Amino acid sequence: MKLLKVDNVSMIFGGLTAVKDFNLDLNQGEIVALIGPNGAGKTTAFNMITGVYKPTIGRISYKGNDITGQRPDQITKQGIARTFQNIRLFKDLTVLDNVLIANHLHLKSNFLEATFKLPRYRREEKEILEKSLNLLEKVGLVDAQGEKSSSLPYGKQRRLEIARALATNPEILLLDEPAAGMNPKETDDLTEFIRQIRDEFHLSIFMIEHHMQVVMGISDRIYVFDHGVTIAQGNPYEIQNNQKVIEAYLGVAEDYA
Numbered sequence: 107m108k109l110l111k112v113d114n115v116s117m118i119f120g121g122l123t124a125v126k127d128f129n130l131d132l133n134q135g136e137i138v139a140l141i142g143p144n145g146a147g148k149t150t151a152f153n154m155i156t157g158v159y160k161p162t163i164g165r166i167s168y169k170g171n172d173i174t175g176q177r178p179d180q181i182t183k184q185g186i187a188r189t190f191q192n193i194r195l196f197k198d199l200t201v202l203d204n205v206l207i208a209n210h211l212h213l214k215s216n217f218l219e220a221t222f223k224l225p226r227y228r229r230e231e232k233e234i235l236e237k238s239l240n241l242l243e244k245v246g247l248v249d250a251q252g253e254k255s256s257s258l259p260y261g262k263q264r265r266l267e268i269a270r271a272l273a274t275n276p277e278i279l280l281l282d283e284p285a286a287g288m289n290p291k292e293t294d295d296l297t298e299f300i301r302q303i304r305d306e307f308h309l310s311i312f313m314i315e316h317h318m319q320v321v322m323g324i325s326d327r328i329y330v331f332d333h334g335v336t337i338a339q340g341n342p343y344e345i346q347n348n349q350k351v352i353e354a355y356l357g358v359a360e361d362y363a
């Protein structure tokens with residue numbers, strides 16, 4: 107089933123076309139990567155899908171509903187979550203508190219119920235604690251629940267960020283450079299982890315990634331941007347052997363090892 111559909115979307119900033127005529131289908135259960143040299147328009151594409159930018163032209167639909175130009179919080183509520191290129195955790199809070207906060211955004215209790223800790227609020231709080239611990243268990247961080255998030259090794263901070271995104275119950279998860287800054291062991295673990303959460307949480311995953319080992323290892327399909335234009339799409343084998351892709355990466359190859 108097609109979950110996400112991007113139809114002829116362009117984003118123009120002043121005189122600069124950051125993304126031009128972008129088309130994407132994301133099917134249930136797929137892992138799809140978006141690659142391309144620096145400044146190719148990848149983050150802009152993410153920002154349009156998640157409501158940070160309203161596309162200048164085109165339409166984005168999720169499960170058949172037009173979500174073009176909706177606010178980020180409205181889009182997240184419907185089932186599209188994301189992580190960011192730079193980790194955005196509450197550094198001084200514990201691992202558990204970071205996930206609890208993400209969950210609290212979905213409380214049904216109103217201000218009064220929360221202030222006076224009325225029964226519905228107390229019940230919801232208990233449910234949220236259970237849900238958060240369960241999430242931490244599933245991402246392998248339950249033993250670190252009391253640690254300050256900034257004290258975690260980098261790979262685990264990424265996992266925690268993903269756990270926070272999962273707290274919003276997404277069907278689609280957008281990962282912006284999940285392997286950035288990771289050592290080879292962390293990168294291997296991440297590849298396995300992404301597959302595992304896809305299966306465990308029945309996700310479809312769309313990710314921007316520069317690390318070719320990760321991209322080629324887990325993607326069902328890959329889209330390639332260069333200067334805002336989709337120059338290729340296909341499976342990992344097709345992309346690795348695509349002449350336009352090879353040319354786009356020439357001269358910058360050392361950055362993408």
Ligand SMILES: Nc1ncnc2c1ncn2[C@@H]1O[C@H](COP(=O)(O)OP(=O)(O)OP(=O)(O)O)[C@@H](O)[C@H]1O
Nearest residue numbers: 119122123124142143144145146147148149150151
């Ligand atoms: N808000 C904005 N206003 C003006 N120009 C922007 C804005 N956001 C992005 N751009 C420009 O759009 C182009 C695409 O940027 P974008 O960040 O989407 O590329 P990217 O492929 O994600 O790059 P990287 O791999 O370095 O993160 C760049 O030229 C960038 O300077």
